[in-house]
Amino acid sequence: MRATTYLQGLLEKALAARDIPWPEKTTIEPPRDKAHGDLATNVAMVASKQAKTPPRQLAEALRGELLAGGDVAGVEVAGPGFLNVTFAPAFWQRTVLEVLDAGDGYGRLDIGRGTRIQVEFVSANPTGPLHIGHGRGAAVGDSLARVLRAAGFEVETEYYINDAGRQMRILGMSILYRYRELLGEPVTEPEDYYRGDYVKDLARELLDQGGRALLDLPEAEATDVCRLHGEKRILDGIKKDLRDFRVHHDVWFPESTLLAAGAVDRTFAALREKGLAYDKDGAFWFATTNFGDDKDRVLVKSGGELTYFASDIAYHDDKFRRGFDVAVDIWGADHHGYVPRMKACVAALGRDPEASLKVILVQLVNLLKGGEQIAMSTRAGKFETLADVVAEVGADAARFMFLSRKSDSHLDFDLDAVKQKSMDNPVYYVQYAHARVRSLFAKAAERGFSPAPAGPELLARLDTAEDMELLKLLEQYPDTVSAAARTFSPHLVSFYLRDLAGRLHRYYTVNPVLAAGDDALAAARLHLLAAVAAVVKNGLALLGVSAPEKM
RNA sequence: GGGCAAUUAGCUCAGUUGGAUAGAGCGUUGGCCUCCGGAGCCAAAGGCCACAGGUUCGAAUCCUGUAUUGCCCA
Numbered sequence: 001m002r003a004t005t006y007l008q009g010l011l012e013k014a015l016a017a018r019d020i021p022w023p024e025k026t027t028i029e030p031p032r033d034k035a036h037g038d039l040a041t042n043v044a045m046v047a048s049k050q051a052k053t054p055p056r057q058l059a060e061a062l063r064g065e066l067l068a069g070g071d072v073a074g075v076e077v078a079g080p081g082f083l084n085v086t087f088a089p090a091f092w093q094r095t096v097l098e099v100l101d102a103g104d105g106y107g108r109l110d111i112g113r114g115t116r117i118q119v120e121f122v123s124a125n126p127t128g129p130l131h132i133g134h135g136r137g138a139a140v141g142d143s144l145a146r147v148l149r150a151a152g153f154e155v156e157t158e159y160y161i162n163d164a165g166r167q168m169r170i171l172g173m174s175i176l177y178r179y180r181e182l183l184g185e186p187v188t189e190p191e192d193y194y195r196g197d198y199v200k201d202l203a204r205e206l207l208d209q210g211g212r213a214l215l216d217l218p219e220a221e222a223t224d225v226c227r228l229h230g231e232k233r234i235l236d237g238i239k240k241d242l243r244d245f246r247v248h249h250d251v252w253f254p255e256s257t258l259l260a261a262g263a264v265d266r267t268f269a270a271l272r273e274k275g276l277a278y279d280k281d282g283a284f285w286f287a288t289t290n291f292g293d294d295k296d297r298v299l300v301k302s303g304g305e306l307t308y309f310a311s312d313i314a315y316h317d318d319k320f321r322r323g324f325d326v327a328v329d330i331w332g333a334d335h336h337g338y339v340p341r342m343k344a345c346v347a348a349l350g351r352d353p354e355a356s357l358k359v360i361l362v363q364l365v366n367l368l369k370g371g372e373q374i375a376m377s378t379r380a381g382k383f384e385t386l387a388d389v390v391a392e393v394g395a396d397a398a399r400f401m402f403l404s405r406k407s408d409s410h411l412d413f414d415l416d417a418v419k420q421k422s423m424d425n426p427v428y429y430v431q432y433a434h435a436r437v438r439s440l441f442a443k444a445a446e447r448g449f450s451p452a453p454a455g456p457e458l459l460a461r462l463d464t465a466e467d468m469e470l471l472k473l474l475e476q477y478p479d480t481v482s483a484a485a486r487t488f489s490p491h492l493v494s495f496y497l498r499d500l501a502g503r504l505h506r507y508y509t510v511n512p513v514l515a516a517g518d519d520a521l522a523a524a525r526l527h528l529l530a531a532v533a534a535v536v537k538n539g540l541a542l543l544g545v546s547a548p549e550k551m
Numbered sequence: 552g553g554g555c556a557a558u559u560a561g562c563u564c565a566g567u568u569g570g571a572u573a574g575a576g577c578g579u580u581g582g583c584c585u586c587c588g589g590a591g592c593c594a595a596a597g598g599c600c601a602c603a604g605g606u607u608c609g610a611a612u613c614c615u616g617u618a619u620u621g622c623c624c625a
Binding site for chain 2: 029033040080337406414417479480483495498512513
């Protein structure tokens with residue numbers, strides 16, 4: 001971060017002297033090949049037309065000006081006109097001071113300042129416990145919120161509770177069915193109901209609390225009692241499961257409050273006024289085709305029933321009325337067909353859908369146990385609950401696993417592998433890096449060694465190839481946070497951490513620290529490793545994974 | 552039938568939004584424990600980036616087809 005900013009400053013100045021504005025297409029990035037220096041830029045190529053100078057010639061001219069800047073040790077013009085820049089060791093060594101000074105704040109950015117983002121995730125219908133598939137959305141959403149906060153966005157997380165629809169009625173009905181069954185009443189199995197054992201438990205609770213009372217109520221009322229009881233208990237369970245998974249929602253937003261507040265009518269009226277909604281065949285339609293959808297969608301069926309879509313529009317309308325600049329929705333990938341419709345609806349609400357609605361699709365999880373795939377269905381009562389998995393493998397391992405893939409790629413969640421403490425499960429590898437450094441400090445204290453304070457002179461001892469690699473990687477951490485925030489990709493953090501942990505483990509093998517045989521060298525290396533441990537800890541915090549002192 | 556996505560090493564996946572000779576881990580093969588934590592490290596082998604065109608100084612990346620897989624919709 002500091003290196004790119006610094007280099008860009010020098011280049012901007014050089015271009016400004018030639019009356020050339022900073023070209024949009026300029027890239028400044030670490031090259032793949034280390035032989036090409038610390039940072040490479042294409043600026044001479046993209047500015048050559050404006051400068052009316054061939055790329056290589058422009059590059060040569062810029063080269064001289066860069067070398068005049070104190071921290072640049074070398075500049076090389078390569079290929080069609082790349083500038084390969086190498087910084088002086090002292091420049092990198094300062095990174096240690098930067099990290100140690102900032103502590104927990106290293107990697108905090110302000111690229112999001114002034115932007116309010118709402119991240120809505122999980123939002124599973126309270127018709128049954130969360131299963132492992134929900135776990136992925138939970139990990140991704142929670143971690144994304146942490147990343148965005150670190151990047152300086154003002155973030156609020158929310159769980160939308162679909163408590164008003166058909167699914168909830170079916171839940172009520174399912175509980176009532178089990179209730180009657182428990183009492184030995186004559187029952188016929190409903191065609192469509194929730195079969196999980198938890199439904200029987202809920203029925204038994206009602207029985208224990210109120211006895212046979214429900215039998216005396218009219219069917220509809222009894223169903224309602226069952227539904228409300230089930231909803232409350234299941235929602236409490238969901239909240240607990242998320243807590244145990246270290247997932248936090250700032251706001252729990254029930255669909256029913258939206259209806260009660262008249263938000264749906266308000267949104268409908270606004271659409272009708274804009275000529276975007278109309279009556280046809282006894283139903284109420286939303287003209288989404290105006291916004292690129294392939295056909296118009298029904299909001300109110302001819303029977304008067306609202307579609308899912310109707311309350312979702314009102315809900316998103318409400319989000320924007322609450323003042324969010326960006327709404328992030330995290331959905332299961334099976335809802336991808338819904339994206340164009342939602343974008344259309346945001347456009348109809350008078351907002352730029354690309355800028356203000358970001359839908360992140362999270363692919364389904366294949367749960368594997370003993371090499372076998374486990375099929376899951378809430379309705380059929382066949383699923384592995386999130387709570388069970390967390391109890392079995394721990395929140396750390398589960399979260400890291402979910403965050404170690406791009407969210408829109410398929411994920412095989414192999415229970416046996418996640419429990420293994422090996423590279424199949426990199427969370428231990430990363431945590432171990434932290435524990436290793438911390439234990440080194442414990443050891444130093446035990447031996448009565450107190451390192452001299454870090455300063456440029458002391459840190460000049462960090463001059464091996466491994467030192468440089470670690471220093472450069474530390475310096476890239478803020479860039480990683482930035483990229484993760486800008487592309488809504490928390491998994492970038494986990495890849496970075498694996499990389500950093502790998503470098504640390506190698507460093508440890510090659511360069512003795514306490515056994516360096518020289519107090520100044522030992523101190524310098526301790527400071528470097530303290531910085532590494534701090535970054536590992538900050539990164540793990542973004543993933544919601546703990547950084548243990550010892551393992 | 553229409554739509555959305557995916558396709559990179561034996562397996563699981565990255566690839567910084569178009570940069571230079573393609574990157575990890577696992578697995579395989581071969582090394583490293585008188586040494587601060589071996590839950591570790593080093594090395595080797597392994598690639599037509601699904602296929603065919605196109606765009607430009609330059610493509611795994613963008614565009615158009617084709618194939619395969621997954622998922623949505625009627």
